[in-house]
Amino acid sequence: MVKIIEIKTHQRTELVDITESVAGAVKSSSVKEGTAYVFVPHTTAAVTINENADPDVKRDILMEMNKVIPFEGGYRHAEGNSAAHIKSSLFGAGLTVIIGGGKLLLGTWQSIYFCEFDGPRSRSFYVKIQED
Amino acid sequence: MVKIIEIKTHQRTELVDITESVAGAVKSSSVKEGTAYVFVPHTTAAVTINENADPDVKRDILMEMNKVIPFEGGYRHAEGNSAAHIKSSLFGAGLTVIIGGGKLLLGTWQSIYFCEFDGPRSRSFYVKIQED
Amino acid sequence: MVKIIEIKTHQRTELVDITESVAGAVKSSSVKEGTAYVFVPHTTAAVTINENADPDVKRDILMEMNKVIPFEGGYRHAEGNSAAHIKSSLFGAGLTVIIGGGKLLLGTWQSIYFCEFDGPRSRSFYVKIQED
Numbered sequence: 169m170v171k172i173i174e175i176k177t178h179q180r181t182e183l184v185d186i187t188e189s190v191a192g193a194v195k196s197s198s199v200k201e202g203t204a205y206v207f208v209p210h211t212t213a214a215v216t217i218n219e220n221a222d223p224d225v226k227r228d229i230l231m232e233m234n235k236v237i238p239f240e241g242g243y244r245h246a247e248g249n250s251a252a253h254i255k256s257s258l259f260g261a262g263l264t265v266i267i268g269g270g271k272l273l274l275g276t277w278q279s280i281y282f283c284e285f286d287g288p289r290s291r292s293f294y295v296k297i298q299e300d
Numbered sequence: 301m302v303k304i305i306e307i308k309t310h311q312r313t314e315l316v317d318i319t320e321s322v323a324g325a326v327k328s329s330s331v332k333e334g335t336a337y338v339f340v341p342h343t344t345a346a347v348t349i350n351e352n353a354d355p356d357v358k359r360d361i362l363m364e365m366n367k368v369i370p371f372e373g374g375y376r377h378a379e380g381n382s383a384a385h386i387k388s389s390l391f392g393a394g395l396t397v398i399i400g401g402g403k404l405l406l407g408t409w410q411s412i413y414f415c416e417f418d419g420p421r422s423r424s425f426y427v428k429i430q431e432d
Numbered sequence: 433m434v435k436i437i438e439i440k441t442h443q444r445t446e447l448v449d450i451t452e453s454v455a456g457a458v459k460s461s462s463v464k465e466g467t468a469y470v471f472v473p474h475t476t477a478a479v480t481i482n483e484n485a486d487p488d489v490k491r492d493i494l495m496e497m498n499k500v501i502p503f504e505g506g507y508r509h510a511e512g513n514s515a516a517h518i519k520s521s522l523f524g525a526g527l528t529v530i531i532g533g534g535k536l537l538l539g540t541w542q543s544i545y546f547c548e549f550d551g552p553r554s555r556s557f558y559v560k561i562q563e564d
Binding site for chain 1 (some may be wrong): 302337339340341342343368370373374375376377378379382383385386388389390392393394396426428430
């Protein structure tokens with residue numbers, strides 16, 4: 169079962185909490201033990217897990233990444249979004265969360281984030297639920 | 301089957317070799333062909349695979365990452381550990397190792413490392429073994 | 433089923449498109465719904481997904497990564513390839529692609545790349561196909 173979920177991003181770089189969407193896909197699958205795999209089919213976006221409490225963490229992650237991989241550099245790619253491609257590979261296109269007792273086995277402070285690195289755009293991600 | 305393994309870290313940033321723990325979970329599961337998924341339920345830690353021979357590799361990885369993502373910067377997060385959150389997303393919360401013949405199919409020089417980026421702390425990680 | 437695929441790299445750092453190899457492994461497995469897991473058993477290489485259209489994207493990714501994690505620094509590892517070990521952990525040793533309808537469910541612009549960070553060398557990667 170693969171569910172395709174559409175989202176809209178609103179900033180050039182943005183972390184969008186998608187935990188509830190993924191949890192909803194788990195719930196509607198009725199799978200109790202297994203895995204949820206989240207995959208981003210874009211090359212200037214990614215998916216990651218990070219803190220869900222203080223919004224400054226999201227702000228600090230993006231601020232620092234935009235400093236380490238600057239928007240402008242000695243890039244040749246004509247579309248001008250090479251920095252977004254690099255961040256996409258650094259954060260990664262997919263991640264797995266374990267399902268236990270019908271729930272995502274995330275740590276207390278963990279949320280799943282869709283990472284926009286070249287927005288704002290209409291985007292999508294896939295959720296594949298696999299039963300043990 | 302999900303096994304929760306506790307560890308203690310002793311440095312602010314540290315790579316702890318957890319290969320034996322993961323291999324032990326595989327052995328006790330009696331699974332011969334499948335996958336072992338290692339997941340870290342913390343937002344200032346991660347899991348990675350790297351060289352197991354020369355300890356200077358671990359030292360160099362941490363030294364360089366602490367240079368690229370400095371502990372102090374223009375961060376706003378009040379807990380003061382934003383650098384750890386960023387490294388956590390760069391290294392990643394989970395990774396899969398293939399099981400073949402009842403063993404982890406790692407390369408000769410590969411070990412699995414728990415990555416502490418905001419220690420020392422008591423930590424844990426999950427190992428989920430799946431049979432084909 | 434684990435398939436081992438051999439490749440040769442030709443540059444010190446290089447992104448080699450391996451999408452066709454992985455798609456071939458899927459095809460020969462006859463699996464219609466499931467996952468393909470690609471794993472690199474080396475500690476100075478990695479696997480990633482990125483754009484397949486403009487070759488300047490590959491060039492920009494490598495150029496910028498070689499700037500952020502320079503070949504020479506305060507490294508101690510005697511083999512002199514610590515930068516490659518660090519890039520290996522940043523990009524990651526493994527990634528999963530969803531299989532649907534017997535095909536890899538990649539986005540339009542996505543290819544799978546073997547990442548050489550310490551070449552040229554003879555290398556290999558594993559492809560494990562799992563059916564739902």
